[in-house]
Amino acid sequence: MKRLVIFSGTLLLVAAVFAFNIAATPWKIGEKYNIGFSSNEVGGIFKVFKGTINFDEANPAASNFDVTVDVASIQTGNALQNKHAKSDEWFDAAKYPVIHYTSKKIVKAGAGYQVTGDLEIHGVKKEFTIPFSFVKKGAGATFAGTFNVNRNDFHIGKPGGDVADVIKVEIAVPVTK
Amino acid sequence: MLKKLLILAIVSGVLAAVAALVYQKVYIEVQGVGFEDILSLKKIFAACVGGNIVAAIGYFLLSKVLKGHTEAVFNLLFALLTFAALYYPIRFTLPLDAEMPELFPGLAIPMLFFPALGWMTLKPLFAKNI
Numbered sequence: 001m002k003r004l005v006i007f008s009g010t011l012l013l014v015a016a017v018f019a020f021n022i023a024a025t026p027w028k029i030g031e032k033y034n035i036g037f038s039s040n041e042v043g044g045i046f047k048v049f050k051g052t053i054n055f056d057e058a059n060p061a062a063s064n065f066d067v068t069v070d071v072a073s074i075q076t077g078n079a080l081q082n083k084h085a086k087s088d089e090w091f092d093a094a095k096y097p098v099i100h101y102t103s104k105k106i107v108k109a110g111a112g113y114q115v116t117g118d119l120e121i122h123g124v125k126k127e128f129t130i131p132f133s134f135v136k137k138g139a140g141a142t143f144a145g146t147f148n149v150n151r152n153d154f155h156i157g158k159p160g161g162d163v164a165d166v167i168k169v170e171i172a173v174p175v176t177k
Numbered sequence: 178m179l180k181k182l183l184i185l186a187i188v189s190g191v192l193a194a195v196a197a198l199v200y201q202k203v204y205i206e207v208q209g210v211g212f213e214d215i216l217s218l219k220k221i222f223a224a225c226v227g228g229n230i231v232a233a234i235g236y237f238l239l240s241k242v243l244k245g246h247t248e249a250v251f252n253l254l255f256a257l258l259t260f261a262a263l264y265y266p267i268r269f270t271l272p273l274d275a276e277m278p279e280l281f282p283g284l285a286i287p288m289l290f291f292p293a294l295g296w297m298t299l300k301p302l303f304a305k306n307i
Contacts, residue, residue, distance in 0.1 A: 045273050077270040079279035 024056035024063040027175035030140065034172045035069055039164040042085075044076035046099075053143070053175060057134055060106040060113055069099040090157050096123050101130075121154040132171075140176040179237045185303050186233035189295035190226030196295070197221045197288040204284050210277050212284060215269075221288070228292045252297065259293045 035046040051067030071093040074085050086093040103117035104127075112133040119128035132145035148166045152159045159165060198221060205211035232255055239254075240247040266285035271278045 075273050075278070077273050077275065077278060078268065079281065080267060081270075082278065 024054040024059060025177065027053040027055055027141070027177060029053065030174035030176055032174055034170070036170045037167050038170070039167045041163045042076055042081060044074060044081075044085075046070065046073050047075055048073035049173070051101075053173075055106075055134065055143075057113075057136075060108055063103075063106045065101065065103040065106075065115060065117065067101050071097055071099060091122060096121070101128070119149075121149075122156050124154045126153060130171075140174060143173045143175065144171065146170045178240070179233070182233035182237055183230065185296070185299060186229035187226055188303065189299045190229035190292060191222070192299065193229070193291035193295035194222045194225040196291045197225060200287060200291075201284065208277075208280050208283070210280050210284075212271070212275065212281055215271065215275075215281075216285065216288070225292050225295070229296055232292070232296060255293050255296065259290055262289050265289075 029049065029051065033049050035049050037044060037046075046069045048070035049067065050070075051065065053065050053067070055063040055065075071091045072086060074082055074091070074093075076082055076085065085091055088095070100120040101117055103115045105116045107114050107116075109131060112131055114129055114131050116127065116129045118125050120126075128149075130145050130147050132143055135142050135144070147169055149169055150166050151157055151163075152165050157163060197216075198218065201211050201213075201216060201221075232251075235254070236247065236251050239251050243250055263286055266282050266289065269281065269285070271281060275281075
């Protein structure tokens with residue numbers, strides 16, 4: 001009986017240590033995030049960004065992101081452009097209401113990190129790698145990243161035309177524990 | 178003649194600016210937004226008075242060329258230019274933190290017509306002999 005108790009206790013302790021190593025810190029998304037995009041012709045932001053962020057800078061392999069952007073929250077500063085962007089010619093917000101990103105692998109890359117995951121826009125899912133930085137400040141931190149998305153990869157709009165094919169995306173997400 | 182035209186421009190511009198401000202207040206009451214940062218009191222007065230001063234100079238120059246047909250041609254041109262200017266508020270890009278940008282044209286477009294309206298309203302009363 002005594003041996004069983006010691007064995008069970010050891011097992012629990014090992015499981016707890018193992019679990020502690022696996023689980024990354026959950027971060028709560030702050031209100032002042034910025035999900036911006038720009039190209040030669042248009043620029044703007046998405047105003048609604050949600051999801052779960054579990055990140056441990058010491059253990060990026062155990063970290064994961066699952067975030068969505070509300071397509072209908074697009075804001076270019078011009079009502080006509082907003083309407084156009086939400087239409088079936090571009091994002092088709094009625095049929096594809098969210099942009100979804102789920103991480104598969106997070107690794108340290110130079111001074112920052114790199115996340116590889118599935119990016120789903122306009123009903124097209126593709127593996128996509130995003131470089132990002134993680135800067136701690138007090139009890140919170142900020143994730144930031146800049147990358148390019150080729151809209152043709154996701155069948156957004158027609159290739160060529162006034163709007164450039166490659167859109168620059170800038171993300172800054174403050175988080176708290 | 179130019180002096181009278183400039184006085185007409187200033188008075189009708191001020192009248193247009195007051196009308197625009199009244200319309201902005203009504204719009205705020207009805208729609209809840211007035212875009213006061215973009216369409217501020219200073220900018221409204223500058224645009225209305227400035228626009229009508231340009232119109233006065235245009236009228237003066239036209240009168241030198243057209244003589245008796247100035248009024249008809251000028252009014253047509255003023256109306257056409259005002260109509261063409263509708264492009265500006267429709268294509269205008271607001272700051273990204275502006276709420277409900279779809280309501281901006283509904284506020285700005287009618288304001289565009291106020292300077293021409295002010296000019297055409299006051300011209301017969303104010304400067305009959307121009």
